[in-house]
Amino acid sequence: TLYHYPLTHTRNALKSNNIELPTQRAKLVNSYYHGTSPFPLSDLTLGKALQQTVEKYPDRECLVFCENDQRLTFSEFMIEVDKLAAGLLKLGLKQGDRIGIWGPSTRDWVVTQFATGRIGLILVNVNPAYQTSEMEYALRKVGCKAIISDVTYKTQNYYDMIRETSPEIDFCQEGQLKSHRSSCLENFIMMGEKHFPGTYRFSDVMNAGGPKEIAQVHNCQSSLQMDDPINIQFTSGTTGHPKGATLTHHNIINNALLIGNRIGFDDDHDRVLCQVPLYHCFGMVAGTLCMAVYGQTMVFAVAGYDPAASVRTLIAENCTTIFGTPTMYIDVCSHAESINAKFTGLTKGVMAGSPCPIEVIHRVDRVLGTKVQVAYGSTETSPVTCFMFRNDPDEKRTTTVGKALANTENRIVDVAGKIVPVNTAGEVQSRGYCVMVGYWNDKEKTAEAIDDQGWYHTGDIGEMDEEGYVRVIGRIKDMIIRGGENVYPTEVEDFLHTHPKIDDVQVIGLPDKRLGEEVAAWIRVKEGEKLTEKEIKEYCKGKISHFKIPKYIKFVTDFPITVTRKVQKFKMREEHSKELGL
Template identity: 45%
Template sequence: MKSYNYSTSSKSLIFKTIGEMLNEIVNAYPDNDCLVSIPEGIRYNYRQFKAEVDKIAKAFLALGVKKGDRVAIWSANNVAWVLTQFATSKIGAILVTINPAYRASELEYALKQSETSTLVLIEEFKSSDYISILYNVAPFIKGSKPTGLNSIRFPYLKNVICISQTKYSGMFRWDDFVEMHKKIDDSMLQDMENALDPDDIINIQYTSGTTGFPKAACLTHINILNNGYFVGEAMNFTDKDRLCVPVPFYHCFGMVMSNLTCISHGSCIVIPSPYFDPIAALTAVEKEKCTALHGVPTMFIAELEHPEFSRFDLTSLRTGIMAGSPCPIEVMKRVNNQMHMSEVTIAYGQTESSPVITQTTPYDSFEYRVETVGKPLPFLEVKIIDPQTGKIVEAGEQGELCARGYSVMRGYYNNIEATQAAIDEAKWLHTGDLAVMTQDGYFKIIGRIKDMIIRGGENIYPREIEEFLYTHPSIADAQVIGVPDQKYGEEICVWIKLRDGHTLTEEEVKEYCREKIARYKLPKYIKFVDNFPTTVTGKVRKVEMREISVRELGLGAASKIETA
């Protein structure tokens, strides 16, 4: 049996724009809660939400924003972010989502590479002063009027809008920008909506590559609307569900798997905080009686391990998604049992596939829901190939996971070479992930091809060791990386985060491993940490871990040895 599977559905693909879908849902569920922001004290039902979206859409038109223009948003999670997402989709402007953690050089790259015409931003994020960063990157803004931006360095940038009550030089204040909607009548907005096509590119997402500059994945209405819809279907979502969203909107997890999943089902989006905070997320679930919660594994671990976890009433929870990085089986079991998420699902994918490729369902056995990433979403094909030959491998054999279907991106913006490297002539997206397909068509992710450790000729998959270490009662989280070694080429290094109140020594960890796993998989180096370096989405940055380990362990010489 070959490693190939696909799924169908009794539900059809949605051939609509996001704006059309929103209008239909508003007509069906006008009084349902649509968006609740706890930190801002804002609550919209669907009728109110559409009215606000239409205001923002008309305000963009008043600024001169047209179909195909790039509107970038550089912000943590808030109501204005969601309004901007749907307002741009109504006029055909392409939303460029910028990582809130970006600093000066990264912001400059994104604005120039995407040819952004309008930037929406907040004043600050954690330790970053966005206003100062922007003035440093584009000093011409500070001396300009909001309506007169013009620069040779940024030839496309014409408007900057700050989500703030303070007025900054060269920028529109959010409320003043919104008031501009009065210049545009409803018929002009309707004409613009009627001119759109579901196959239009509507979103640019920057992928966080480990080397070189981020690549800009171009996604269409069809890509992300359908992906959000079928993700919701896999969770049995209805207009009665309420989703707590602690994941960032700038990423597909927040923008598609959360916002579009809710909007396509008449469900409610609950914003617990501008950025992830375990207590804020738990409070939101209890206060708003959320039925679903999303997060990457590190977020669920932070919630479960918080000293105050037991005081929260989470019995309203039913489902949700754990995704973004490999989901530890032991953590999945605790989410099922201690957070009452008996129908929690695992999703797998990447930005280039809008993002979900496979997902488990509440109907899958517990074994499959904790040990696999499910089957392909409807109307998607998945195969596993030998990375060297490109041939499909037999079920049970490891290889690279490839996907094909409606969710595959149009390509990378202004980067034909990278597009051709990611998507082959037969339209298969090559993910770079190592996976296995079971005999009954479920998929298991082994790790990234680039993350695989080769020690003395033995292929070692970090996730296998990580899953084993999670079974130790004192270990809350473990991350395994390869570090250079003069004798074996690479050695195994593990970073361990202990449970509160627990202690463990290096020798005790090694002894625990000696009894259970093969000698060549035994970690040589062990580092105890309080936290791991992560991206804004909560993904562990193994590249940074490796750099730190090489430096601290004095492996610089070994890292410079050339290999074939």
């Protein structure tokens, strides 16, 4: 039997769960930990969760976009959401249809996220950095019937790329596209006020619905179910075509509730600077969904990412919480230090998206005045499976990714799939409400990722201690095997971050005819400082094992990164190997 618990009841139950005392459990022997909870999971859909929060905080500021000074209260936001939902119904879209969203973090993006959820459309997040072929593959893979797109972003001209895949758009009426290459696509909706041939303007769709369609939007709330798919997010695709991880209302609503609980959103009204992009699970779930279920104010400095704008916004908007990847935090700290910025209201920070070096966490605490909480997970798990408690001791907070969220199981297994003893390295696996339905239209890849017992295989190497804290060592595919010795890049990176002149560092393995692989380090030096290869190697001697000391050192001003500021190590390997003729 599924019980309906109002969101307010769930929030109250959550309040007792954001602090866990170390004495509550016996010490673990094997690397298995289940995050228990005193309350049931919520069965709310996205639309109902938002509606409850709007009724509770109608006049509270909900969204702030500083770049163009746009501000919305929860009641104003709800009106826009339902207007767009009604307009999409007027176009003939119905529950279960897939609709793409392509562009950076804007007001229209967030309105689209909740409007599609209100009427049961499945939102397909298209990476803003995708080129024509990648965009076309994603839309065709999931059979998108419509796409809402920005016009341009940075060097991207989205409309030109759309015309390249669907040249018929030049000669068709709005909503009547018959694309030879993307047969499902019928509707293109462009943000902004400029009208493009064959497309609807976003504002026109917002105004297309009438009382009949608004009534349909409200009626949809009783027919949608928690296990209905709501979102498809494409993985990075660094080892082939990207895969469309399919998530339900139940997946992401509950993950947002549990994330917010660990941060402390049920105790305070926070103003959150969200630096991570909305197309990514971090921004969409920890960001705007936490906004919707907790009534927090979500602040965006710019549509993309700019550390100087982040620093200005933290001060001007009196933000109390900041979200970002390690690279983003490094950039923000560097800029804050250069202008001696002070942040009087900032107390909370969430760091996730890639390995979080100990020295970076200490630096963020010192420069920003926060007590950073590290989160861990993947798109396929909605995304967070492990997270720090606010009262965790610094030793745990800086060296682990925390414990399992409530209602989530984590384990560490060997190559045979057997659970290993505590403090033993193996693959991190997760199970629970958070695991995706599967990869859209790809049973083979789904079966590789989720086994018959429901465990999601992360591909990460980690260890679990006696209390259930998980330490992520690195990606299985990134592990360097040098002459039979295993070298984990994260371990070497953490050590090199202790050098006072190093701003950021990334470690990779390069091919070697004798040893199989050699260690290479790409290093970004702090502004105004100088370093040599000899200094780096001397710094390492006697402090880390000789086989971990980088043979190759490259000084850089930047790293190849994704839109979410994740470093693309495969590109580093390709470039460095080519330079060295390996």
